[in-house]
Amino acid sequence: MSVIEIENVSFTYHGDKRALDNVSLSIEKGEWVSILGHNGSGKSTLSKLIVGLLKPQSGTIRVDGITLSASTVRDIRKRVGIVFQNPDNQFVGVTVRDDIAFGLENLQIERPEMIERIEHYAKKVDMYPYLNKEPHALSGGQKQRVAIAGILAMKTDVIIFDEATAMLDPEGRERVMEFMRTLNREGTTIITITHEMKEAVMSDRIVVLKDGKVLKADKSENILKDKETLERSNLELLLPLEIMHYMNENGIDNPSLKEFLWQLSLNG
Amino acid sequence: MKNIVIGRYVPGNSFLYSMDPRTKLIALIVLMVAAFLIQSFAHMLVALLLVTSLLIFGKISVKRVYLGLRPLMFLLFFTFIFQILFNQEGDEIFVLPLHYTALSIFAAVAVAVFWFATKKRVRFKLLYFLITVVAIFAVFHFIDFGFLFARGTFRVFEEGLSTAFFIMVRLIIIIMLSTILTITTKPTDLNLGLERVLKPLGIVRINTEEIAMIISIALRYIPTLLDEANKIMLAQASRGVDFQEGKLKDKVVQIISLLVPMFIISFQRSDDLANAMEARSFVPGQPRTRLHVLTWKRLDTVAMVVSFLALTFVIVSRVVL
Amino acid sequence: MAIKFERVGYEYQDIDGKGYLALADITLNINKTGEFITLIGETGSGKSTLAQHMNALLTPTEGRVHIFGVKISREGKKDKNLKLNPIRQKVGLVFQFPEYQLFEETVGNDIAFGPKNFGVSEKEAEERAKKMINIVGLDESYLSRSPFNLSGGEKKRVSIAGILAMEPDILVLDEPTSGLDPLGRNALLKVFYEIHQKLDKTVVIITHDMNTVYEYAKRVLVMREGNLVYDGAPTQLFSRKNVKNWNLDVPDILKVRRAIEEKLGITIEGETRNKADLMAKIGEALR
Numbered sequence: 122m123s124v125i126e127i128e129n130v131s132f133t134y135h136g137d138k139r140a141l142d143n144v145s146l147s148i149e150k151g152e153w154v155s156i157l158g159h160n161g162s163g164k165s166t167l168s169k170l171i172v173g174l175l176k177p178q179s180g181t182i183r184v185d186g187i188t189l190s191a192s193t194v195r196d197i198r199k200r201v202g203i204v205f206q207n208p209d210n211q212f213v214g215v216t217v218r219d220d221i222a223f224g225l226e227n228l229q230i231e232r233p234e235m236i237e238r239i240e241h242y243a244k245k246v247d248m249y250p251y252l253n254k255e256p257h258a259l260s261g262g263q264k265q266r267v268a269i270a271g272i273l274a275m276k277t278d279v280i281i282f283d284e285a286t287a288m289l290d291p292e293g294r295e296r297v298m299e300f301m302r303t304l305n306r307e308g309t310t311i312i313t314i315t316h317e318m319k320e321a322v323m324s325d326r327i328v329v330l331k332d333g334k335v336l337k338a339d340k341s342e343n344i345l346k347d348k349e350t351l352e353r354s355n356l357e358l359l360l361p362l363e364i365m366h367y368m369n370e371n372g373i374d375n376p377s378l379k380e381f382l383w384q385l386s387l388n389g
Numbered sequence: 390m391k392n393i394v395i396g397r398y399v400p401g402n403s404f405l406y407s408m409d410p411r412t413k414l415i416a417l418i419v420l421m422v423a424a425f426l427i428q429s430f431a432h433m434l435v436a437l438l439l440v441t442s443l444l445i446f447g448k449i450s451v452k453r454v455y456l457g458l459r460p461l462m463f464l465l466f467f468t469f470i471f472q473i474l475f476n477q478e479g480d481e482i483f484v485l486p487l488h489y490t491a492l493s494i495f496a497a498v499a500v501a502v503f504w505f506a507t508k509k510r511v512r513f514k515l516l517y518f519l520i521t522v523v524a525i526f527a528v529f530h531f532i533d534f535g536f537l538f539a540r541g542t543f544r545v546f547e548e549g550l551s552t553a554f555f556i557m558v559r560l561i562i563i564i565m566l567s568t569i570l571t572i573t574t575k576p577t578d579l580n581l582g583l584e585r586v587l588k589p590l591g592i593v594r595i596n597t598e599e600i601a602m603i604i605s606i607a608l609r610y611i612p613t614l615l616d617e618a619n620k621i622m623l624a625q626a627s628r629g630v631d632f633q634e635g636k637l638k639d640k641v642v643q644i645i646s647l648l649v650p651m652f653i654i655s656f657q658r659s660d661d662l663a664n665a666m667e668a669r670s671f672v673p674g675q676p677r678t679r680l681h682v683l684t685w686k687r688l689d690t691v692a693m694v695v696s697f698l699a700l701t702f703v704i705v706s707r708v709v710l
Numbered sequence: 711m712a713i714k715f716e717r718v719g720y721e722y723q724d725i726d727g728k729g730y731l732a733l734a735d736i737t738l739n740i741n742k743t744g745e746f747i748t749l750i751g752e753t754g755s756g757k758s759t760l761a762q763h764m765n766a767l768l769t770p771t772e773g774r775v776h777i778f779g780v781k782i783s784r785e786g787k788k789d790k791n792l793k794l795n796p797i798r799q800k801v802g803l804v805f806q807f808p809e810y811q812l813f814e815e816t817v818g819n820d821i822a823f824g825p826k827n828f829g830v831s832e833k834e835a836e837e838r839a840k841k842m843i844n845i846v847g848l849d850e851s852y853l854s855r856s857p858f859n860l861s862g863g864e865k866k867r868v869s870i871a872g873i874l875a876m877e878p879d880i881l882v883l884d885e886p887t888s889g890l891d892p893l894g895r896n897a898l899l900k901v902f903y904e905i906h907q908k909l910d911k912t913v914v915i916i917t918h919d920m921n922t923v924y925e926y927a928k929r930v931l932v933m934r935e936g937n938l939v940y941d942g943a944p945t946q947l948f949s950r951k952n953v954k955n956w957n958l959d960v961p962d963i964l965k966v967r968r969a970i971e972e973k974l975g976i977t978i979e980g981e982t983r984n985k986a987d988l989m990a991k992i993g994e995a996l997r
Binding site for chain 2: 873
C-alpha cells in the first residue's frame with residue numbers, strides 16, 4: 122500500500138521559475154526511497170509540500186490515503202516527521218529534554234507518557250546522558266540526533282531526512298546514517314533527500330530530480346549504475362561503479378570482479 | 390564572550406531555591422509595595438535587617454548581592470545628594486561657608502582634573518570620588534583669599550539628612566529583593582512562573598503562553614547568537630574590517646557588517662524554525678500539555694502568608710500612626 | 711618562509727571557566743609560494759584555531775607566529791604599534807559559512823568590500839570583482855544581484871570571490887566545498903588548484919574529505935587533539951598503520967584500489983592519485 126502519493130504536483134516560489142514541475146511519485150510502506158538531485162533541483166521543496174508547509178499550485182498529495190488539505194494537514198503531520206538540514210534551526214527547547222518534549226506537548230500527550238517517551242527515545246539515539254544539556258554545548262551531529270529522537274517520540278509512520286547530514290562532519294554523518302539503517306530495519310518508511318551518493322546506496326528506490334522534473338525513478342541498483350542519468354543531475358557514480366562502467370566501456374569482461382565491485386559500492 | 394552567564398542565576402541550595410517561582414514573584418511585588426508604604430525610619434531599618442537575614446538564611450553569598458548593587462551605587466549616591474542639597478525642611482544642622490575666589494576656583498578645578506586623570510588607577514572608585522567631593526568643598530571653605538567673586542553657604546538640614554538615608558535604605562531593600570529573585574531563580578523557571586502568574590491577562594486577550602514561548606526561544610538562542618556574532622566579526626576582520634580602530638564613519642560600516650549578517654541569519658532561522666515547529670504539530674493558540682509543572686509546597690503557602698502579613702502590618706501602622 | 715609557527719600553544723577559557731588547550735606546541739613552516747596544503751583532523755582537533763592563527767585573528771598564548779616578518783606573540787600583543795590588519799590582506803581566510811560574511815546590497819559591492827578596506831580604489835575593486843566572479847564560475851550578471859537571493863552554492867562562491875579579490879599571497883579556505891553537490895565540489899577544487907598552479911600561490915584547505923586530500927594535496931597537516939601529528943606527503947599518510955592509529959577515513963581511490971588488489975591478488979604499480987589513473991592501471995592489470 123502506498124503510504125505517500127504525489128500526483129502531478131507543481132510548485133513555484135513567488136514569481137520564480139518552477140521549483141517542481143509535474144512531479145509524480147509514490148512511496149510504499151516500509152520502503153526507503155532516496156530523492157537525489159543537484160542543488161536547486163527542487164528536492165528540498167518536496168518535503169515541505171508533503172507536510173503542507175507549502176501548497177502546490179497544482180496536483181494532489183495523499184498520505185495514508187488522506188488527501189492533503191487545510192483541514193487534513195494536522196492529521197498528516199502526525200503521520201510524517203521531518204528532520205531538517207540545519208541542526209540549530211530546528212532545536213526549540215532550552216535543553217535536550219525540552220526539545221524532545223516539544224512535539225509531545227503539541228500532540229497533547231499526557232505527562233507520565235511524555236516522560237517515558239523522552240527517556241526511551243533519548244536512549245535510542247544515544248543522547249540519554251545529555252538530557253539536561255543546552256544546545257550550544259552540543260555538536261551538530263548530536264543536535265540532529267536530538268531532532269531524530271523528537272520525531273521518533275511522536276511515533277510517525279514516515280520520517281523524511283531532508284539533507285539532514287549536509288551540515289555535519291563525517292562522524293556526525295555516519296551516526297545519523299546508522300540510525301537511518303536501524304529505522305529502516307525496524308520497518309519505518311524512510312525518505313532521504315540528498316546529493317550524497319553514499320546515503321542513496323542504502324535505499325530501496327531512487328528518484329532522480331533535475332530542474333524540478335523527475336529524470337528517472339527506479340530500483341536503486343539501476344540508478345546507481347546509470348552514469349548518464351547521474352551526471353545529468355550533477356551527481357557522481359560511486360567509484361567502484363565508475364570502474365565497472367569503465368570496464369564495460371572498454372570491453373573488459375570479468376563478471377566476478379563486477380559483482381565484487383557492486384558489493385564494494387554497497388558496503389562503502 | 391563565552392563567560393557571560395544569562396541572567397544572574399547562581400546555583401545553590403536553600404529554601405529560596407526550593408520556592409515556587411510564582412511565590413517568589415508575588416512575594417517580591419508584595420514586599421516592594423510594603424517597602425514603599427513604610428513611613429517610619431525605625432520600621433525601614435527593621436525591614437533592612439529582615440531582608441539581610443533572608444539573604445543569610447537563604448545561603449546567598451552577600452558578595453554577589455554587593456556586586457549586584459555596585460552598578461547602582463552612583464544612583465544611590467545621587468539620590469542621597471539630591472535630598473541633602475534640596476530638602477530644606479527642619480532645623481539646620483550643619484553650615485559651611487563657601488568662598489568662590491579666583492584661587493579657590495582654580496584649586497577646585499585642579500582637584501577635579503586630577504581626579505579625572507587618576508580615577509582609572511584607583512581601586513575604590515566611589516570612595517575616591519567621595520574624597521574628591523569633600524576635597525572640593527574643603528577648598529571652597531578654607532581658601533578664602535584672592536579675588537572674591539561670591540560667597541555661598543552649604544547647608545544641611547535635619548529633614549534632608551534623614552530623608553536621604555530613608556530613601557537610600559528603601560532603594561537598597563528593593564534592589565536586594567529583586568537580586569534575591571534573579572539569583573535564586575533560573576530564567577526558564579522565571580519565565581514559567583510569569584506565564585502562570587500573568588494568566589489572568591487572558592481576559593484582555595493577552596496570550597501569556599505565546600509570550601512565554603517567545604521568551605523561552607529567545608533564551609535558548611542567546612548563547613548561539615553570541616557565538617555567531619563572534620564568528621561574523623572574525624569573518625569580517627579577515628576582510629580588513631578593523632573593529633578596534635576607526636573614525637565614526639568607519640564604525641558605522643563596522644556595525645553594519647556585523648548587524649546585516651546577524652539579521653539575515655535570524656530571518657532565515659525564524660523561517661526554518663517556524664517550519665520545524667509547525668511540522669511538529671505546533672499550532673499557536675491550541676492547548677498543549679506541559680512537561681514542566683510547578684508544584685506548590687507548604688513552604689510557598691508560608692512565604693505568601695508571611696509576605697501578606699508584612700504588607701498588612703505596614704498598612705495598619707500607616708493608618709494607625 | 712611566509713608563515714612560521716614556533717612552539718605555538720593556544721589556551722582559552724571554557725564557559726565554566728576551565729582552561730582548554732586548543733593548540734599545543736605547534737611548530738610549522740609554510741612557504742609563500744608553491745604549496746598546496748590540506749589541513750585535516752576531527753572536529754575539535756584544532757584545525758580552525760590553527761587557521762585563525764595564520765592571519766593573526768588569534769594570538770598564541772604560548773610561543774610565536776611570524777607572518778610575513780611580523781612577529782605575533784602574547785607579549786607582543788600589548789605593543790600599540792603592532793598593526794595586524796595588513797596581515798589579513800596577505801593571508802586571506804575564507805570561513806566555512808558565507809552567511810557570516812555577505813552583507814552588501816549587491817554581489818559586486820560585497821566582493822569589492824575586502825579590497826577597498828585595504829586601500830584599493832573603487833574602480834580597481836570593481837575590476838577585480840568582475841574578474842573574480844568569473845574565476846569562481848559565475849557570470850557577470852550576478853554582480854548586480856543581491857547576495858541574499860542566491861542558492862547556498864552560489865553564496866559560497868561569492869564569499870570566496872570576496873577574498874580572492876583582496877589578492878592575498880596565501881589563501882586559506884575552511885571547508886570550501888561543504889554543502890556543494892559533487893559537480894560543484896569538483897569545479898571549485900579545480901579553481902583552487904588552478905590558482906595555485908598559474909599564480910604559484912600557496913593554498914591551504916581545511917577539509918574533512920579525504921578524496922580531496924588524496925587527489926590534490928602536495929602536503930598534508932594532520933591535527934589531533936591540538937597537536938600536529940603529521941606533516942608530509944599524502945601518499946605516506948594513508949599507510950595502514952596511520953589509518954588504524956589515527957582513525958582516518960581512507961580516500962575512496964585507495965579503499966577501492968586495495969580491495970581490488972586483494973581480490974585479484976595483484977599489486978598495482980605507482981601512486982594513482984586520481985580516478986583516471988586508477989582505472990587505466992586496473993585496465994592494464996586485467997588484460
